[in-house]
Amino acid sequence: MSCLALDIRNLEKNYGGPKVVDDLTLSIEPGEIFGLLGPNGAGKSTTINMVAGVTRIGGGTISIFGYDNRRDYRTARRLTGVMHQEIVIDNFFSIERALKIHAGYFGVVDDPAWRNLLIDRLGLRPHLGKVMFKLSGGLKRRFMIAKALVHKPRLLILDEPTAGVDVELRHTLWEFVREINTQGTTILLTTHYLEEAEQMCDRIAIMHHGKLVALEKTTDLTARHGQRHLELTLKEALTVVPDTLAQFSPRLSNDGLALELTLATDSVVGEILDRVRAAGIEVVDVDTRQPHLEDIFLQLTGIGAGNGGENHGA
Amino acid sequence: MAHDVDRLPPFNRWLPFLTLFNKEILRFLRVASQTLITPIITASLYLFVFGATLGDRISVLEGFSYAQFVIPGLILMGVINNSFANTASSLFMSRYLGNVVDLLVTPITPPQFIMAYTLAAMLRGLAVGCAVWAISTVFAGLPWVHPGAAIVMATLASFLFAQFGLIVAIIANDFDALSMYTNFLILPLIYLGGVFYPISILPPLWAKLSHLNPLFYLIDGFRHAILGVGDLSFVVAFGVVAAMATALFSIAALLIGKGYRLRS
Missing domain, CATH: 3.30.70 (Alpha-Beta Plaits)
Known part of the structure; x- marks a missing residue:
């Protein structure tokens, strides 16, 4: 059985119209920081949602550390932590309570040491008692990172984690992501900030109209395609x-x-x-x-990087 | 491969269920003024009107005061409304706000998902029912002829309407649709199901039509268990209610198992 952190084969999805993910095949080695890039509507979020189990798989297979995410979904999901692009919170609870609840959802007994580490590293300590709807947008994003990590996943998926956040949080986030990566957590991230992807990712895949248009080491990609x-x-x-x-x-x-x-x-x-x-x-x-990744992105997709492009809601 | 699973924290297979169940209880306790106090006050007002004022002037069942007649129906009304409201509003809000994805990405199984929502809703419904009964003792005592059967019927009622709440939460597209089920379906069915009058006093045509009302079997069965008399035999009422509960559970299980309107 595969030892890949993530193995996506011939993945397909459509919502009754054209395919938003079209015959996508890619794999991520354990310990990698892997970037999945593409303009809006490229199929990145749909792909991530299929990996996470939020969206049904249209065709193909997804394995997480060798576990099929449909057949062995319980193990596959235990191995995965997801920070969604949209802010998803339960307004009823405080940060601390919500983290305990989320660990419980994954069948993990609350680990105060780990929970407190997340709270401290993400600067949530002064806000512990506040209910969610009283938190600022930045604090909600910090909480969502903590939530994705509270059950100690081996594969962390970050879908546009820095969209609309300030420089401080961006810095905190990437520093923390590097740290947990060195401790063995595999990272899959999507971002519109190509400079971040270039700095963070070992390998990069670029999607366009649901298809894979590039998949290479970041350095090879910039050397080969860039001018x-x-x-x-x-x-x-x-x-x-x-x-x-x-x-x-x-x-x-x-x-x-x-x-x-x-x-x-x-x-x-x-x-x-x-x-x-x-x-x-x-x-x-x-x-x-x-050569910058942005030039390559523009070259491969024909769309101005980060300009939003067309939006198919993927 | 196994190496990576070994590095995960120990997995307690029941913890996802227990956590969701506990969270659902915390949710309705956090807004107890809406979820517990308001329905208890509403039922108390009914009790006051029918127990302490009009009740003495009305007689619908020989050997029992009107208050004794109406109390079982009011208890069950509390159970039904609150069991339904708990699952319907909680799951619908999770869908509406998007935080249902917090559950979809976890290893919780569809049966655990259903049972956690259901048991929390049953707890709320039965808690309101118990409170209504406790308050009703001020106005009239009940004979409790078959207490075990009454408990079974109330439990089935809460289970059945928790399932209905889950189904409505999944199929409702907006808040209007959600309130429509409460105001234009459940409420009329309760009022026309024999809470305030025995079906036997209706003209024959209306009495026959009332037999099409599923709530009639619940209310009559529950009252029969408490007072020892009813329009139907308890066995028939129980059979119909059990069949309805099974049917709604099957539908809810099918929808949630397939992730209908939960997973895109």
């Missing part, structure tokens, strides 16, 4: 870029005072600068920009 850019600050504003630079897909900005050139993999910066000088352009400053 370096040469950013030049010019002494005098340029209105028209000389034809001799056309092959570098030139882009003017800052009222003609900034010129960006896209480099081929084997381009030599010195040679390009010689061509620029030969064209009579005086350069004040030079900067090279390494």
